[in-house]
Amino acid sequence: MFTREQIAERGFYTQHFEQGKQDNTLILNMGPQHPSTHGVLRVMLEIDGEYILRAEPVLGYIHRMHEKMAEGKTYAQFITNMGRVDYLHALAWNWAFVGAVEKLGDTPPTPRAEYLRVITCELNRISSHLLWWGAYLLDLGAFTPILYAFGDREELLDILQDLTGSRLTYASFTFGGVVADMNDALRERITRFIARMRDRLHMYKSLVTDNFILLGRVEDIGHIPMDMAVRYGATGPVLRGSGVAYDVRRAEPYSVYPQLDFIVPTSDRTDALGRYLVRMQELEQSLNIIEQAVVQIPEGEIQAKMPKKPKIPAGEVYFAVEGARGKIGCYLQSDGGGSPYRIKLRAPSFSNLSLFAELSQGTLLADAVSILGSLDLVIPEIDR
Template identity: 45%
Template sequence: MPESTFLDSTELVLNMGPQHPSTHGVLRVILKLDGEKVNGTECVIGYLHRGVEKIGENRTYQQFAPYVDRMDYVAAVSNGLGYCLAVEKLLNIEAPPRAQVTRVILTELNRIASHLLWLGTHALDIGAITPVFYCFREREEILKIYENYCGARLTTHAFRIGGLQYELYDGFEEQTKAFCDMFLPKVDEYEELLTNNRIWVGRLKGVGILTGEECKEYGVTGPVLRAAGVKWDLRKAQPYSGYEQYDFEIPTGENGDTYDRYMVRMQEMRQSVRIIRQAVDKIPSGPIMGKVPKVIKPPVGEVYVSIEAPKGELGYFVVSDNSTQPYRLRVRPPSFINLQALDRMVRGGLVADVVAIVGTLDIVLGEVDR
């Protein structure tokens, strides 16, 4: 710990975490307190470091695909999509249309699942117990779709380089449509519980303000950036996997406070349902796997591909030296970069606000530490 942490005697240093339920994992935040006021923070990360990038250098391209699921385990499908798109770009191939539409449906379902888990745990941090049960109940339906589709619920390994391994199962369209119909009224139900709740508004309004300019300085992406009023979504800005065919809006906030981030995520869930409905109606027939060699040996080169994961911009930088294994693999995790803004948001607030702000950043420590 640097010496600057211990300033004069009126300051109190408090360790929050790594075993603290509201840090959503093993994040340790050293708080410098003046009474109840936070004068500064320092994040200590790395408790969950598994060296995923180094593992990537020692595995073939196909073999590394299951490992990316374990970074952001709440949104494993999005991670898989990002990695597969990066290697596909390196190989200069594209997944067939049927695979692309299926990928869009599954990643959007994953966005909903991730936001549901965020909403449940965030509300739990603030003190509302009920939403977590409701959210997990609906998340279960999404996990059932995953289980039927690829045989796993959390670390799915649903996509392969060049397309998909599994054909859609019988009743996939019906189950997805039934979920969409069931889900929209449920979002209203969550809003009924929280949006105008006095405690909820009191705890969130004006807490942890991050303006658009500050977001850009820190490189913050995802719902946190959009809540500050910046209309930036990679699905619109640089469409991948055929996102340009779908009609949806980018929800934005105004003030960039915790309450706006909540509203943005609620709207995003509705927009995801909208995308899923459009995609399910037009799943084309055809092959699900492109022409991919059995042994993947991409030409020498490097590639950076980023997608809009539920938490922000998720990028994969892959360097190939024409062997079966990547020469270097670097991940740009959204949680890690969003976490930088914690100090800026917490400064001047109260200790109780730290819990709200860590929750609203929607970090997953598996992704922060990799």
């Protein structure tokens, strides 16, 4: 524990603000209840007129100590926690943990389960990106697109419900497999969804992306130069929007991704529009991946033979997957017992949020909202 003096000396997050405001500036609390912080993120702003002089994110409002919780649960029990870390791309988090356990125990899933994981995870990525798309435009004052996005998402969630059993907080990955199989009817529905979604993406482009008011709000806003993105450890579309083609699915291949043909979209624009376009292209790429996966998927078991209580050997392991927001990492240490000895989760939103303080300096309040939206933050993931 630190004393108040020590905290002040070491530079606590609110330190800048404890010094008080300068002449003619206003200190503004954006959040934890604010329509465009998407949850309970709090950002302290010092503004001069509408120009932001300093910004500091204040975290911890939805800290649920998932990492500590793992130490008191069995491995299987902890899977349900993972669906709640990032509720928008829950399956990627499932995968990060399950993959880490499988890597440590050397119990790979069956080939059919690998493909089912890819299909559900990519479907989940699409639903996450769709929600981001709607919410971002809502931040920019366009009310309608989010309902269009939710219309598509509804169809997608129906498919995912039949594939995994849940609609939001998925926990469908097991050690060595998945809980449910895909039948021909579902395969047919997925194929129809892909065709429909391609149409919709085309419509979204002409209806929304090309709108000149929207372009005015995202073009040349929030430039993240490549070195800055790397310096802050940004991953996912935020990093790719700055021109770095880093995607865990390609950089540290896992599962059957090497056998699937897709490109890693990047943009050299480095602004909010760049990140926007990268995400829109990722939607198309995810559709491509699913299209190939439903064809390539082999017949067979969906669950590898596993003992009822899997024995995880002592040791440590790190496993990372590509989530909708970036690199999701799970560091797992086992002492050979029934529950993890220690778990550390790497949340991509945390690194991406840390860009905000530097990014928003000198911008207008409205641009800060646009920047915050373009980072695609999920607050429960930041606080874990």
